[in-house]
Amino acid sequence: MPSQPGRLLYAQSGGVTAVINATAAGVIEAARAKGVQVYAARNGILGALREDLIDTSRESKAAIAALRHTPGGAFGSCRYKLKSLEANRAEYERLIEVLRAHDIRWFLYNGGNDSADTALKISQLGKAMGYDIRCIGVPKTVDNDLAVTDCCPGFGSVAKYTAVSVLEASLDVASMADTSTKVFILEVMGRHAGWIAAAAGLAGDGPDAPPHVILFPENAFDEGAFLAKVKATVERVGWCTVVASEGVRDAAGHFLAEGGTRDAFGHAQLGGAAAVLAQLVKDRLDYKVHWALPDYLQRSARHLASATDVLQAYAVGRAAVEFALAGMNAVMPVIVRTSESPYRWKIEPAELRKIANREKKLPKGFIRRDGFGITAAARRYLSPLVRGEAPPPYGKDGLPAYASLRNMAVARRLPAFP
């Protein structure tokens, strides 16, 4: 039973990952150890606005421990960006009201740069409204695009999934290329930054190893150069594996995925860059082509998580609680790389205002000069993040034994929010 006065509120925000629940486990276990009761907001910040709170102290120790190996967001997440303080002060005031009604003294918001901004604003408004609340941003995003932190929990696992998938599918394509598919295209997430596409480069090294072509959102798509590279690869190697970021754009800045592909009704076709590229390769080069779009499979593949990522996700959760209880405010526990070889890291607090609403793109020095691959510097950065395996326990049925929480609601104390 909680022995400390005041409660801690934890919320998950934005796209979920294979390891965001490991962060939740870190938060809850660290808070329990200090005698602090943890509420979770159902469906992210919306749960806080709606006063739809979950009492995590109703969950068993085993259930919380199992979050470490369970993908998805155990308390629900949301895509909901609070407007600015000027545009919708009522929402922020409601949040403070809910926090006050439940004696919540620490608020931990687990998300990306939007969420860092929200946590920052709440901390500021709390001060202005005379309610003492400590707000901590907790990093999470498969996109790896948060400023300050060396890497983002969630990225290492999608990076590992992507590299392994490229390796495996390439072995398949290599063995069939003589009479079947010669070009395989894998479309990966990353609308604005090519971190996941870059991670595919870990599948192999050298000119003949897959992936032979990576298309980054950072580079304008050059159709001629792309086709020439694919053709040269097929002629030299016998086959070609392409990894395309969903965010690949032409020189005019239009997503390739919006490049005029329409269905019979004239609607823009759902789906993306890989379909467009496959059609291009087929039409222009007349090679048999296959493509894959793993979509949510890539960010929920807890069965193939990186052990480094799981460890870091858990550690930022614990650190967030320590920082909060130590009285820190408007900070985020970030990962600092203290050594590259051997890989060593530690966690430090960083100011939210240096992280909120910023985006870290792939450095220019990580993309090879020809634009179709990664550099040795990128390999040195990426490699430690996919290291180590942390498979979930499997049941007798051959499926991972993922946690399912009870998610018991806390009784409401306020009228509904309009």
Added chain:
Amino acid sequence: MPSQPGRLLYAQSGGVTAVINATAAGVIEAARAKGVQVYAARNGILGALREDLIDTSRESKAAIAALRHTPGGAFGSCRYKLKSLEANRAEYERLIEVLRAHDIRWFLYNGGNDSADTALKISQLGKAMGYDIRCIGVPKTVDNDLAVTDCCPGFGSVAKYTAVSVLEASLDVASMADTSTKVFILEVMGRHAGWIAAAAGLAGDGPDAPPHVILFPENAFDEGAFLAKVKATVERVGWCTVVASEGVRDAAGHFLAEGGTRDAFGHAQLGGAAAVLAQLVKDRLDYKVHWALPDYLQRSARHLASATDVLQAYAVGRAAVEFALAGMNAVMPVIVRTSESPYRWKIEPAELRKIANREKKLPKGFIRRDGFGITAAARRYLSPLVRGEAPPPYGKDGLPAYASLRNMAVARRLPAFP
């Protein structure tokens, strides 16, 4: 060094799997133990026609053992169906000529029902041409559609991959559905038979568990019933996971994937059923929808192989050698289920003529009456096939340590085949 006179030729055929190399390991290890030299045909039967043979005795013991955990086809496979004996007798005679030139007395053809037919024909022609050759078909196909055998090596692993992917992606969708994607569609392989789609059903049981809708190629697609089921699921559960076989067809027998989706040039759009279904859900129900097409990822995912499948793949390879060396001809080692609970199986020889060119569809009793799910009988059949984990070893770089063979060519003894 080989101590037996005569050699054994092994060839891989058709689409490769996560475990076809485990069969190769079984073949080579069993033959080595008997002092028999194994040649492999490069790129399947084409290697035999071209006299492009690989001497597997040049590979180390460790390399052969590593085939057990390496996906793809280590010697190359092909999509090449020999014409009938009447239509192209020259090809069959060339095969016998190559076998004779290299003193090959046993031919093991690792593939599906086409390959069983080829092996059968070669055995018949050998007899007619006075060349004593023992032909054994070795089962392999992710489609699980071979007659006689209880299941096909390769299927259990893609089944496990599919069930785990549905489970993981559904946890993701469930946590975001309040404000984001409400319908997730996974397209799986299976052009003619819904075995893989059925395996997705192992991800959950009961009306609220995913997958909520499975679309089988065995049932004509009913747009109205499908949309009603998706809508009812979203309204009751909050979200809906759909698994669609690539072979889903309308009542007129046309693949959904060919349903009029064209690109800007008027070409039929590559890709498939999931894209069409996603557009339908978006247009008619106005739900946010995401879809995934794992394509080759599903059949090459050795990292998530079923231990049962790996064991059976290896065992059919060993049995094929035992049957061949015992003088059997025109047979296939098939898997016989001797007990369901506990699951027990054994391997027996079955006549190739009972397997060649036949196709085993999903039994009617495996599809639920409403057409959108699997029955308890299907669960009893499928469940043991995905049991057990058999992860590959991983390197320090965090990637699976897959084997790479030297594949040294055997010197040619014949003129080139036109």
